[in-house]
Amino acid sequence: MSRNNRRSRSDFPDNATVMSPYTLADQGSGGSIGAYLLNRAKPHLPPWLGVGAAGLAGALGNWRWDESAAAGVGLTLASVALSGATWWIGRSTSTQRRLHSAITVASGSAWVTAACLAGPMAGPLDDLYLMGGPVLALSWNVRMLLRTSDPSGESGDKGLLEKVGLARAQIGAAKVEPNRVTAPVALEPGEQTNEDVTKSLARLASALDLPRNAVRYTPDPGSERRGELVIVPEDMLSEVVEWEGPSNVGGSIAQPLVIGRYDDGAPLVIWLPGDPEAGRNGTHVLVAGGTGSGKGDAALNLLTEVVSRRDVIVWFSDPKMYQDFAPLRPALDWAAEGGASTEIMVAAVEAVIPARTRWLGAHGYRQWVPEAAETQNSAEHTCRTDGTVCGCEGMPFLVTWFEEAANTLRALGDDAFTGIAQEARSAGVSLIVSLQRPSYDQMSTSTRASLPSVLALGCDPRDEGFSLPDEVLAAGAHPGAWGNRRPGYCYAVSPGIPEDRYASPGRTRRFTHRAVPVMEMLATWSQRNGALADPITAGAAVSIAGTAYTGRPDENDPSEPAGLRVVQEEDAMDDQNGPRVDPEDAHIDPEADLPETEEGDDAPIFGQDSGRKPTPQEARELFARALTEFEQSGQMIVGPVDFLEWCDRNQLSRPWVSARLKEAAIDGRLEATNTTGRWRIVPALTAA
Ligand SMILES: Nc1ncnc2c1ncn2[C@@H]1O[C@H](COP(=O)(O)OP(=O)(O)OP(=O)(O)O)[C@@H](O)[C@H]1O
Numbered sequence: 001m002s003r004n005n006r007r008s009r010s011d012f013p014d015n016a017t018v019m020s021p022y023t024l025a026d027q028g029s030g031g032s033i034g035a036y037l038l039n040r041a042k043p044h045l046p047p048w049l050g051v052g053a054a055g056l057a058g059a060l061g062n063w064r065w066d067e068s069a070a071a072g073v074g075l076t077l078a079s080v081a082l083s084g085a086t087w088w089i090g091r092s093t094s095t096q097r098r099l100h101s102a103i104t105v106a107s108g109s110a111w112v113t114a115a116c117l118a119g120p121m122a123g124p125l126d127d128l129y130l131m132g133g134p135v136l137a138l139s140w141n142v143r144m145l146l147r148t149s150d151p152s153g154e155s156g157d158k159g160l161l162e163k164v165g166l167a168r169a170q171i172g173a174a175k176v177e178p179n180r181v182t183a184p185v186a187l188e189p190g191e192q193t194n195e196d197v198t199k200s201l202a203r204l205a206s207a208l209d210l211p212r213n214a215v216r217y218t219p220d221p222g223s224e225r226r227g228e229l230v231i232v233p234e235d236m237l238s239e240v241v242e243w244e245g246p247s248n249v250g251g252s253i254a255q256p257l258v259i260g261r262y263d264d265g266a267p268l269v270i271w272l273p274g275d276p277e278a279g280r281n282g283t284h285v286l287v288a289g290g291t292g293s294g295k296g297d298a299a300l301n302l303l304t305e306v307v308s309r310r311d312v313i314v315w316f317s318d319p320k321m322y323q324d325f326a327p328l329r330p331a332l333d334w335a336a337e338g339g340a341s342t343e344i345m346v347a348a349v350e351a352v353i354p355a356r357t358r359w360l361g362a363h364g365y366r367q368w369v370p371e372a373a374e375t376q377n378s379a380e381h382t383c384r385t386d387g388t389v390c391g392c393e394g395m396p397f398l399v400t401w402f403e404e405a406a407n408t409l410r411a412l413g414d415d416a417f418t419g420i421a422q423e424a425r426s427a428g429v430s431l432i433v434s435l436q437r438p439s440y441d442q443m444s445t446s447t448r449a450s451l452p453s454v455l456a457l458g459c460d461p462r463d464e465g466f467s468l469p470d471e472v473l474a475a476g477a478h479p480g481a482w483g484n485r486r487p488g489y490c491y492a493v494s495p496g497i498p499e500d501r502y503a504s505p506g507r508t509r510r511f512t513h514r515a516v517p518v519m520e521m522l523a524t525w526s527q528r529n530g531a532l533a534d535p536i537t538a539g540a541a542v543s544i545a546g547t548a549y550t551g552r553p554d555e556n557d558p559s560e561p562a563g564l565r566v567v568q569e570e571d572a573m574d575d576q577n578g579p580r581v582d583p584e585d586a587h588i589d590p591e592a593d594l595p596e597t598e599e600g601d602d603a604p605i606f607g608q609d610s611g612r613k614p615t616p617q618e619a620r621e622l623f624a625r626a627l628t629e630f631e632q633s634g635q636m637i638v639g640p641v642d643f644l645e646w647c648d649r650n651q652l653s654r655p656w657v658s659a660r661l662k663e664a665a666i667d668g669r670l671e672a673t674n675t676t677g678r679w680r681i682v683p684a685l686t687a688a
Pocket residue numbers: 240241289290291292293294295296297298436487488489507508509510511
């Protein structure tokens with residue numbers, strides 16, 4: 001029998017359900033009917049032994065003090081003192097129990113005094129003994145019997161509540177499940193508030209000898225003095241469960257994603273897209289946890305669920321070079337490895353959001369729903385003004401995932417990120433961001449506020465306030481207590497999860513080497529059956545990332561990932577319509593020399609002696625070629641630092657390169673990013 005189970009027996013004596021396993025165990029140990037009956041009767045014997053003892057005391061006292069005046073005074077005083085002491089000692093129990101004890105002691109001691117002085121058989125004393133003794137003993141037996149079904153739990157809980165400073169709170173009928181006791185709490189009107197209960201949770205846990213996480217309080221949103229106390233005595237999460245496969249292969253991303261279990265065995269689920277019928281918003285998720293808290297496995301639980309759905313594509317950035325996620329890489333529509341490739345992915349996300357929102361709006365969707373991912377065969381969702389079916393290709397949901405995202409978010413800037421986060425939800429895009437250290441020096445307050453959902457794993461106690469909302473911490477959540485000692489333990493706060501679950505701990509499944517072949521199979525399934533990027537998303541991505549975005553190859557036609565398809569279609573259009581030139585640039589001769597800038601073609605700073613310094617014209621051509629090479633290699637974000645070696649090789653200075661970069665931005669070949677000195681190449685190439 002576990003330590004916690006033993007605890008629950010002593011701390012919930014009033015509770016028949018909690019008691020039952022022990023009662024059965026006790027029955028078993030008796031061995032015979034006689035022993036069983038004795039066992040059952042034992043708790044009720046003490047009052048009867050008390051009656052016997054009082055009779056014996058009366059008889060013995062009379063033999064010693066028969067008619068002694070001094071003994072009379074002494075015995076009377078002792079009887080009064082004993083009754084007074086009983087009343088005083090009983091002040092911490094319920095009024096009923098106090099009165100019952102005092103009456104019992106007063107009548108018992110009065111009878112013993114009278115019996116000592118006059119004799120137990122004198123006058124009515126023997127009848128009083130024979131009638132009063134059993135009545136008093138029975139009254140205690142009845143009390144004990146009623147106590148096991150006392151619905152208010154008053155007798156037992158009062159002492160506990162008093163211990164934690166909530167003496168005048170009322171606890172209602174408790175709901176008892178195998179490892180969970182839920183009891184409504186009503187506080188003293190005008191005297192106590194829900195905050196008083198949340199403040200006393202640690203003391204309650206201490207009084208019950210339980211960990212702090214085992215005691216939680218959910219305030220009633222409609223009242224400042226009502227709520228629900230939940231006690232989970234045994235940690236059912238201590239058993240490690242291994243991941244065996246996704247929960248719903250081929251289902252829709254709109255169906256729940258199962259990422260673990262709660263401490264009562266219920267599945268731990270979250271939703272990414274919104275559901276207009278359930279009134280639930282789409283969400284972005286922060287996966288926050290300290291080193292060793294199991295963040296990597298938590299992410300794998302979520303990612304395997306996502307890629308196993310039929311109507312979603314994933315753009316994933318991982319500066320840790322896919323250490324954890326390698327088996328799933330073939331299932332990703334776009335995999336970036338941090339640095340410049342992540343910068344360009346972020347820029348592409350910014351661009352696809354308005355394009356997708358426009359498409360959804362044009363097809364009559366106020367937000368992304370699974371229907372939007374199907375071919376548009378309904379007159380209700382057509383982009384044609386005449387109302388006929390348009391047959392447009394569907395648009396899968398887009399999950400954009402940034403592992404170890406602190407640097408990326410900082411580079412992007414708060415305003416930009418908040419803007420993306422706000423608009424992404426109506427574009428059928430969810431952002432998932434994981435942080436190495438969940439704290440405000442890693443992510444600003446406003447960026448944190450843009451991520452409505454969190455999967456909070458163990459962390460430093462000082463960082464709890466970053467991971468979880470105050471109300472959830474107040475309700476008893478305490479991820480700081482886990483640190484990295486309980487990997488996979490987490491709290492999930494997300495739309496769709498009942499609020500009273502927010503403070504309930506859950507645990508993800510663990511990924512071991514046994515999971516690798518299953519993940520590989522899943523990636524293969526996804527390549528064959530998962531969604532491919534739609535033309536709108538792929539088009540917007542290509543317009544920003546050029547060849548850096550190819551899209552996941554179609555298993556059935558590997559030569560044509562979505563990005564390539566888009567580029568080829570655009571080329572075909574160019575052939576029909578001529579080259580794409582902005583109307584305002586139509587007058588510019590692309591072959592003409594650029595005007596000189598103030599910095600001019602200053603003298604090269606390196607290698608005057610070796611090799612020949614290019615002429616200004618040659619230098620410009622070299623520079624243009626360098627940009628093309630960057631674009632060809634998929635590096636779409638550049639700055640002077642990327643030209644260091646190039647400067648050496650061509651005997652050109654960094655200020656010269658900086659000036660050319662600015663010029664190229666004026667020409668529209670580059671576009672400024674949020675980071676000073678970094679420029680995004682505007683794609684000009686067709687895919688190779
Ligand atoms: N749900 C889980 N149940 C049991 N063990 C787990 C669970 N999740 C993770 N672990 C184990 O915890 C350890 C740390 O996990 P993991 O490497 O995922 O942590 P992390 O938070 O990603 O750490 P880091 O940030 O340093 O990479 C690993 O040994 C892993 O197997």
